[in-house]
Amino acid sequence: MTELEVQVLDEVWSGFVPLKISLSKHDISFSGTPLDYYICVPRCSYLPLIVENISKHFDQYTSTDYVQDEIWFSYKSIPLKWHYPIGFLLDIYSSILYNTVILNIPFEIEVNFRRFPADTLLPYKGLKSLYTIFQNSLKESCAMLLGTSAPVLNLSREQEDKVWNCAKTGNYKGFAESTRDFSGLPQENCKLIPVKIYYQKLGNGIMLHPFQASEQKNVLDAVKEVVGEFQGKIVAQGIEIPGESDLHWLWKCLAHPDNFLYITLLDS
Amino acid sequence: MEPETKAQDPGKSIIVNLKPVANAPILKKTKFKIASDKPFGSIINFVCSQLGGKDRVFLYCNSSFSPSADSVISDLFNCFKVGNELIINYAITEAWG
Numbered sequence: 001m002t003e004l005e006v007q008v009l010d011e012v013w014s015g016f017v018p019l020k021i022s023l024s025k026h027d028i029s030f031s032g033t034p035l036d037y038y039i040c041v042p043r044c045s046y047l048p049l050i051v052e053n054i055s056k057h058f059d060q061y062t063s064t065d066y067v068q069d070e071i072w073f074s075y076k077s078i079p080l081k082w083h084y085p086i087g088f089l090l091d092i093y094s095s096i097l098y099n100t101v102i103l104n105i106p107f108e109i110e111v112n113f114r115r116f117p118a119d120t121l122l123p124y125k126g127l128k129s130l131y132t133i134f135q136n137s138l139k140e141s142c143a144m145l146l147g148t149s150a151p152v153l154n155l156s157r158e159q160e161d162k163v164w165n166c167a168k169t170g171n172y173k174g175f176a177e178s179t180r181d182f183s184g185l186p187q188e189n190c191k192l193i194p195v196k197i198y199y200q201k202l203g204n205g206i207m208l209h210p211f212q213a214s215e216q217k218n219v220l221d222a223v224k225e226v227v228g229e230f231q232g233k234i235v236a237q238g239i240e241i242p243g244e245s246d247l248h249w250l251w252k253c254l255a256h257p258d259n260f261l262y263i264t265l266l267d268s
Numbered sequence: 269m270e271p272e273t274k275a276q277d278p279g280k281s282i283i284v285n286l287k288p289v290a291n292a293p294i295l296k297k298t299k300f301k302i303a304s305d306k307p308f309g310s311i312i313n314f315v316c317s318q319l320g321g322k323d324r325v326f327l328y329c330n331s332s333f334s335p336s337a338d339s340v341i342s343d344l345f346n347c348f349k350v351g352n353e354l355i356i357n358y359a360i361t362e363a364w365g
Contacts, residue, residue, distance in 0.1 A: 122336060122337055122338060136335070140333045143332045144347055208339070209347070
C-alpha cells in the first residue's frame, strides 16, 4: 500500500453519514409530534447498531408492545436492508441533478417499531445476526480473493473482535493491522476482485460477478460486462467514480470493512 | 437498444451438490437442479425440508462461508463453482467459525 492509498482509506473509513430519523407515522401512539433524532454514524457502520439509542428516544411516543429485534428502518417507506453498510444505503438512494451525483444529506429515514417486512428483509435476531452476516461476508470476500477463506477462519477470537470493532467505528488502521493477509492485496495476489454492484434494474438489485484480477480492467468496462451499455454515474463510498479508474485499485482503496467494494449505478 | 442484463437468466438451472458435514444425515438425493435466478434462501428451505422439517441448518459454500439468504444462486455459481456444480456443505450444528 502506498502512503496515498493508506490516506485515502483512512479518510473514507472515518467518513460519517448524517442521519435524520423520524418515527414512522404508523407507530405514533400518543398525541404530540415526536422530535426527530439526529445522529452522525460511520459510513462503514450498520443500522442495527443505532437501534438502542433510537428506541430510547422514541419510546415515549409509541406504545411499548414492540420487540427490540424487530425494529427496522425505511427510506420513503422502502425498507432499508439492515445488512448493507449505511454509506452504501446512502449511495443507493442518492440522485442525479444537473449531471452531478447528489447525496441526500442528511439521510432522512424512518424508524419502524412494528410490522417487520419479512418478505424484503433478512430475518433479524439482534446484534448476533449482524455479526454473523459481517463475518460471513468477510469470509466470502476472502474466498473470492484467494480461493479460500482460511485467513479469516484463522483469526483469533481477539483479532475477530478487533476487526468487528474497527468496522463499527470506521477505524481503518486498526483493521489493517489484523487483516494483512487478505486486505489491500496487490493485484498479482488476487484471484477475483470482491465487488458488489447495485443497479435498480437488476432483478435482485445487488449482484456479485467474477471479475478476474489478472484481466486488469477499468470500472466502466467492468460495469458494461455486467449490465451491458451504461451511460449513467458510477458511485462508491459517496464518490462519483471516473469510468477509467482501475477496478482493482478501487477495491483496494474504497472497500468496506467486509472487504467488498460496493458500487452503485445511477441512471442519468 | 435493450440493456443486456446477464445477471439473472431465469431459463438456466444450476446443479447444486449437497455434502454433509460431521454428523449431518446424508440426504437421499444429494444433487439437484435449481433455477439460477432463485435466492440462496430457497436452498436453505429445501435442505431444512429434506432433513425432516428442521428449522435450522447451517449451509456453507465450498466449506468456507455461509452465503446470505438473499444471495442470487447464479452469482454464487459464477464466483464459486467447482467444475459445473455449486458445492454446498450442510451441518446441523455450526461449522467453520
